[in-house]
Amino acid sequence: xxxxxxxxxxxxxxxxxxxxxxxxxxxxxxxxxxxxxxxxxxxxxxxxxxxxxxxxxxxxxxxxxxxxxxxxxxxxxxxxxxxxxxxxxxx
Numbered sequence: 001x002x003x004x005x006x007x008x009x010x011x012x013x014x015x016x017x018x019x020x021x022x023x024x025x026x027x028x029x030x031x032x033x034x035x036x037x038x039x040x041x042x043x044x045x046x047x048x049x050x051x052x053x054x055x056x057x058x059x060x061x062x063x064x065x066x067x068x069x070x071x072x073x074x075x076x077x078x079x080x081x082x083x084x085x086x087x088x089x090x091x
Contacts, residue, residue: 034082040064043085044078063088 037056044050049070057065063079070076081088 034062035085037064040066040080040082040085044068044080058082 037058041053041056044053044066049072051069051071051073054067054069054075055065056067059065059079062083063081065077065079067075067077079088080086
């Protein structure tokens, strides 16, 4: 293979890889597309048995993973869909 053909092949491969990566990034749910974390947390804090937040993190599957404690010291783990604000089952 000539040097010119090798460079052309490398350029095509690089371009295809960039397009595939770009498409993958578009398909992945983003936290910015849904409710803000502060809105989600406000709804959790308004629960009558809420005592304190242990953690809130984003999952690339499109939901917030939340762990909190209740007034009777029980640990609650819940996943909230970022777009609907509804609880979802963990995959």
